Amino acid sequence: MITVTAMKWAPPFAAGQVRDHRVRWILNEVGWPYDVRLVDAPTMKSTGYRGSLQPFGQLPVLEEEGRPPLFESGAIVLDVAMRAGRCIGAEGTPERAAALQWVVCGLNSIEPFLFNVAEVEYFMDDAAAQAARRPVVVAQAKARLAMLEQARGGRPWFVGYAFSVADLLLASILKIAQRLGLLDDLPALAAWQQTMLARPAHLQAERDQMAEIARHSAADMRYDAVPKSPAP
Numbered sequence: 122m123i124t125v126t127a128m129k130w131a132p133p134f135a136a137g138q139v140r141d142h143r144v145r146w147i148l149n150e151v152g153w154p155y156d157v158r159l160v161d162a163p164t165m166k167s168t169g170y171r172g173s174l175q176p177f178g179q180l181p182v183l184e185e186e187g188r189p190p191l192f193e194s195g196a197i198v199l200d201v202a203m204r205a206g207r208c209i210g211a212e213g214t215p216e217r218a219a220a221l222q223w224v225v226c227g228l229n230s231i232e233p234f235l236f237n238v239a240e241v242e243y244f245m246d247d248a249a250a251q252a253a254r255r256p257v258v259v260a261q262a263k264a265r266l267a268m269l270e271q272a273r274g275g276r277p278w279f280v281g282y283a284f285s286v287a288d289l290l291l292a293s294i295l296k297i298a299q300r301l302g303l304l305d306d307l308p309a310l311a312a313w314q315q316t317m318l319a320r321p322a323h324l325q326a327e328r329d330q331m332a333e334i335a336r337h338s339a340a341d342m343r344y345d346a347v348p349k350s351p352a353p
């Protein structure tokens with residue numbers, strides 16, 4: 122049986138966006154059942170967790186009997202798709218290469234720009250620094266998204282004629298853009314994303330993540346029990 126690591130609770134801006142939803146989504150797409158292992162902050166930051174599951178004390182992690190645990194949401198999505206032979210094109214084909222390209226593009230060339238905006242909006246305390254940085258990172262993120270939409274060229278899928286991991290990762294990565302209003306000037310890209318997110322496999326993934334978050338509270342994450350600097 123597969124086990125996916127997820128947070129007991131996440132703040133409202135992150136609910137439905139915590140990256141284990143990507144793993145749940147691809148598992149639902151290929152029809153593989155899974156269990157969920159809910160963790161709190163001290164567990165994630167513990168030496169044991171970092172040593173055996175995720176070196177940076179983050180999630181998601183996919184655990185499966187007889188296989189080493191796997192971290193990095195993109196790697197997990199690719200691994201499941203390749204093993205299931207679904208949503209990724211056949212080995213050695215141009216479709217497989219294009220799917221890999223768009224997944225890496227999403228994680229490497231889009232997500233960091235969106236994270237810069239999220240950092241300004243959610244994690245900066247200094248109001249003056251926030252106001253100075255906001256227009257810069259917003260403009261950069263919007264420019265990236267416009268170029269992404271240009272590259273999509275109005276096609277329903279990023280690769281070929283079917284849904285693939287490229288669509289899954291990109292639609293997932295754009296969740297934060299949508300929430301931050303960065304897609305407001307790109308209605309076609311926003312509509313494409315909504316079509317991807319309306320897939321039953323995603324709706325189920327999001328519902329399941331949010332249900333667990335709703336069952337818990339911030340106190341369950343025990344943030345105050347996390348040591349200031351984790352042991353090396």
Ligand SMILES: N[C@@H](CCC(=O)N[C@@H](CS)C(=O)NCC(=O)O)C(=O)O
Pocket residue numbers: 138139140141165178179180181192193194195
């Ligand atoms: N590149 C990693 C990023 C993992 C990541 O940032 N996970 C977040 C949840 S979406 C996390 O664990 N945050 C808690 C923390 O960093 O303490 C991936 O895609 O798996």
